[in-house]
Amino acid sequence: xxxxxxxxxxxxxxxxxxxxxxxxxxxxxxxxxxxxxxxxxxxxxxxxxxxxxxxxxxxxxxxxxxxxxxxxxxxxxxxxxxxxxxxxxxxxxxxxxxxxxxxxxxxxxxxxxxxxxxxxxxxxxxxxxxxxxxxxxxxxxxxxxxxxxxxxxxxxxxxxxxxxxxxxxxxxxxxxxxxxxxxxxxxxxxxxxxxxxxxxxxxxxxxxxxxxxxxxxxxxxxxxxxxxxxxxxxxxxxxxxxxxxxxxxxxxxxxxxxxxxxxxxxxxxxxxxxxxxxxxxxxxxxxxxxxxxxxxxxxxxxxxxxxxxxxxxxxxxxxxxxxxxxxxxxxxxxxxxxxxxxxxxxxxxxxxxxxxxxxxxxxxx
Ligand SMILES: Nc1ncnc2c1ncn2[C@@H]1O[C@H](COP(=O)(O)OP(=O)(O)OP(=O)(O)O)[C@@H](O)[C@H]1O
Numbered sequence: 001x002x003x004x005x006x007x008x009x010x011x012x013x014x015x016x017x018x019x020x021x022x023x024x025x026x027x028x029x030x031x032x033x034x035x036x037x038x039x040x041x042x043x044x045x046x047x048x049x050x051x052x053x054x055x056x057x058x059x060x061x062x063x064x065x066x067x068x069x070x071x072x073x074x075x076x077x078x079x080x081x082x083x084x085x086x087x088x089x090x091x092x093x094x095x096x097x098x099x100x101x102x103x104x105x106x107x108x109x110x111x112x113x114x115x116x117x118x119x120x121x122x123x124x125x126x127x128x129x130x131x132x133x134x135x136x137x138x139x140x141x142x143x144x145x146x147x148x149x150x151x152x153x154x155x156x157x158x159x160x161x162x163x164x165x166x167x168x169x170x171x172x173x174x175x176x177x178x179x180x181x182x183x184x185x186x187x188x189x190x191x192x193x194x195x196x197x198x199x200x201x202x203x204x205x206x207x208x209x210x211x212x213x214x215x216x217x218x219x220x221x222x223x224x225x226x227x228x229x230x231x232x233x234x235x236x237x238x239x240x241x242x243x244x245x246x247x248x249x250x251x252x253x254x255x256x257x258x259x260x261x262x263x264x265x266x267x268x269x270x271x272x273x274x275x276x277x278x279x280x281x282x283x284x285x286x287x288x289x290x291x292x293x294x295x296x297x298x299x300x301x302x303x304x305x306x307x308x309x310x311x312x313x314x315x316x317x318x319x320x321x322x323x324x325x326x327x328x329x330x331x332x333x334x335x336x337x338x339x340x341x342x343x344x345x346x347x348x349x350x351x352x353x354x355x356x357x358x359x360x361x362x363x364x365x
Contacts, residue, residue, distance in 0.1 A: 002063045002076065002155030002188050003028045004049065009058030011044055018044040020212045021058070026205070031182045031189040033199035036209030037235065042192045045209075046158050049190060051075050062156060075156075078149035082161040086133040086144055093129040096120065096147045119147045122184065124177075139170045146181070159191045163198065175201050196236045200224060208232050225348075230357040233283045233350055239314075241283045242324045245354060249277035257282050257349070261301070261320025267346045280360060281352040288348035289326040291315045293334065294341040303338040317342065 004026040011019040019041045026032050034042040047053045048060060051072035060067050067075050078099075086095050096116045100107045107115070120126040123143045133141055142162055149157055162178075163171045179202045182189055193199055199206045200220045208215045208223060208231075216228045227233035233241050246259030248266065255266040257280065264282075294300055301319035306328075313328040317340055326342060328334050351360040 003061075004156060004188060004190065005059070005061040006045070006048075007059040007061070009045075009048060009060060010056045011048060011053060012056055017212050019048070022214055024207055024214060024217060026188060026190065028188055029186045030204045031179075031191065031202060032205045032207060033191045033193055033203040034207050034209060035193055035196060035199040035236070036215075037194060039211075040209040041212040042194070042209055043160060044212075046160055046190060046192050049075075049156075050077060050079055050158055076154055077156045077158055078152050078154035079158045079160065080142075080145050080149050080162050082164045086141055086148075088133050090132075091129065092120075092125065092131050092133070092136070092144050095133070095144055096129075096151050099148060099152045115151055116147075119150045122150075122181070123147050137170075138166050139174055142166065142174060143177075146178075150185070154187070156188045156190060159189065161192055161194070163193075164195075171198070178202060197238065200236070206236075208235060210235070226359070226361065227283070227350060228359050230281065230283065230352050233352070233359075237285055239286055239325060241285050241350075242289070242322070243352075244282045244284070244322050244324070246280065246282060247277055248280045248351065257351075259320055259322070261322075264344050264349075265346065266349060266351075279354050281354050281357075283350035283352060284324075284344065284348060286314055286325040287327055288345040289324055290343045290345075291317055291326040291328040291332075291334065291340040292343075293332055294339055300339045301342055303334050303336050303340055305336055306334050315340065 006022045006024040009019055009022040022045065034045055036042050044053065048055050051067065051070060055068060062075055087098065093116055096119060097112050100112050100115065117126065120129055123146060125140060125143050125147065128136065128140060136144065163174050166174060175198055203220055205217065206220055206223045207217045210231050216223060216232045223232060223236050227236065230243065244259045244262065246257055248255060248257055250256065251263065257264045257266055301317035303315050304318050304323060305316040307314045312330055313334055315326050315328045315334050317324050317326050319342065334340065352358065353360060
């Protein structure tokens with residue numbers, strides 16, 4: 001079992017600051033996803049940990065050892081890349097066995113047989129050992145690449161977008177397989193992805209990056225339900241979160257969010273919610289706004305677009321100056337041009353400071 005620590009780690013490429021002073025503690029046995037848009041510093045973080053780049057300053061620890069000056073092969077890590085990089089002229093067995101033979105570790109043949117078969121069984125590929133890579137599907141090849149990393153029994157697995165070459169269905173299947181594998185072996189895993197669904201479903205912790213800076217580090221639940229700033233709120237989630245600019249103020253003694261066309265009572269238990277009026281941005285996800293047809297004179301919006309999403313609809317509704325994505329029942333048969341009543345779930349309100357973009361809950365709790 002191995003923990004990993006980045007302490008004030010900086011890395012630039014010429015004038016580009018790829019990492020601006022990273023502090024990150026990864027506990028032994030955690031499955032940590034490094035999540036962020038392209039160019040945010042995820043791969044740089046992984047490459048620094050692997051020893052493929054050298055940090056400009058700061059310390060990188062694996063276990064209790066500072067590894068800044070250690071070559072990749074002395075760091076007790078194994079990497080799996082998105083292109084699998086299997087050897088085409090070797091069988092599956094030989095591909096998995098390769099690190100045991102190549103490193104001249106002096107394993108007896110019987111031991112190599114035992115280790116390779118053990119790994120193959122745990123990945124469900126024991127029946128494929130005699131095949132060549134070209135005789136395998138993409139998902140099977142990715143499993144063999146994982147097996148080749150596992151057979152070394154490293155302290156830390158580094159995975160760089162390993163599912164990005166697979167089709168959508170297979171990716172979902174492999175997510176579950178990798179999670180189940182982690183549940184079994186409990187190794188420390190550092191996993192780079194720009195796919196928020198992958199990070200939410202597999203990880204024990206997610207580190208969200210933007211522009212070389214760690215924005216938030218927490219469990220999937222914390223990241224999704226308690227985003228610390230507008231970037232995290234918007235990046236994590238299946239579709240963009242709705243942001244509405246307005247004001248928090250007391251209406252008849254009740255804290256209320258006011259925006260053009262909207263007046264929404266706020267959960268009064270929120271400790272940060274003083275009765276002093278202040279500008280705020282409300283972040284609210286699609287699933288926390290429910291649209292239903294109306295003929296009456298209630299608060300209404302106008303449906304501009306409708307999408308069928310599995311068992312329900314997502315309606316894009318114009319209200320005041322905003323267009324909000326909302327859930328609706330399939331049976332409502334909403335169409336563009338319909339007028340709808342919107343119900344907001346105040347348990348899922350996230351308020352942000354419009355200037356700093358930081359969460360109001362995070363700043364004063
Ligand atoms: N070898 C390099 N030379 C010059 N600039 C680099 C190099 N590697 C990374 N960068 C720059 O550093 C920044 C961070 O890159 P990094 O690869 O870590 O991002 P990323 O989040 O992994 O992105 P992606 O998802 O596209 O791989 C980017 O601006 C990138 O252009």
